[in-house]
Amino acid sequence: xxxxxxxxxxxxxxxxxxxxxxxxxxxxxxxxxxxxxxxxxxxxxxxxxxxxxxxxxxxxxxxxxxxxxxxxxxxxxxxxxxxxxxxxxxxxxxxxxxxxxxxxxxxxxxxxxxxxxxxxxxxxxxxxxxxxxxxxxxxxxxxxxxxxxxxxxxxxxxxxxxxxxxxxxxxxxxxxxxxxxxxxxxx
Numbered sequence: 001x002x003x004x005x006x007x008x009x010x011x012x013x014x015x016x017x018x019x020x021x022x023x024x025x026x027x028x029x030x031x032x033x034x035x036x037x038x039x040x041x042x043x044x045x046x047x048x049x050x051x052x053x054x055x056x057x058x059x060x061x062x063x064x065x066x067x068x069x070x071x072x073x074x075x076x077x078x079x080x081x082x083x084x085x086x087x088x089x090x091x092x093x094x095x096x097x098x099x100x101x102x103x104x105x106x107x108x109x110x111x112x113x114x115x116x117x118x119x120x121x122x123x124x125x126x127x128x129x130x131x132x133x134x135x136x137x138x139x140x141x142x143x144x145x146x147x148x149x150x151x152x153x154x155x156x157x158x159x160x161x162x163x164x165x166x167x168x169x170x171x172x173x174x175x176x177x178x179x180x181x182x183x184x185x186x187x
């Protein structure tokens with residue numbers, strides 16, 4: 001489905017606000033975020049990951065946090081990008097620092113990443129650049145308003161679920177973003 005967007009981002013507290021901004025921005029731009037968090041723990045993760053990717057019309061890959069974690073490199077995000085890049089050109093790269101991706105993943109040279117500097121407001125602006133087409137590019141202040149509403153809801157989901165990075169919290173975050181966008185006339 002063209003409106004489904006596979007999100008490939010770090011799922012941890014350091015990325016929390018960026019994650020909420022990504023969900024808010026994609027929903028406001030008319031898309032439905034999808035991702036690995038949908039996969040039940042009792043399913044073959046790789047098979048289900050391939051299925052979700054195949055169901056999406058495009059994808060967002062934020063490689064700004066491909067780094068060592070507890071002494072080990074993080075390979076999931078580049079791996080998921082590889083799964084997508086092997087079958088589609090409909091993907092967007094996001095990064096916090098200019099020119100880092102050219103050094104760390106030179107096979108993608110010629111495909112410029114959208115630089116967000118690790119800031120939610122800049123991520124929203126770059127999402128508009130990536131996905132916003134004429135008539136579907138809302139003003140940044142409207143994206144920011146939705147983000148702020150969703151941040152408040154995210155805090156409540158965290159209390160209830162213990163984390164934003166679980167299956168139920170992810171689904172609730174997407175539904176809340178859709179509801180808020182409709183309620184304040186952004187949908």
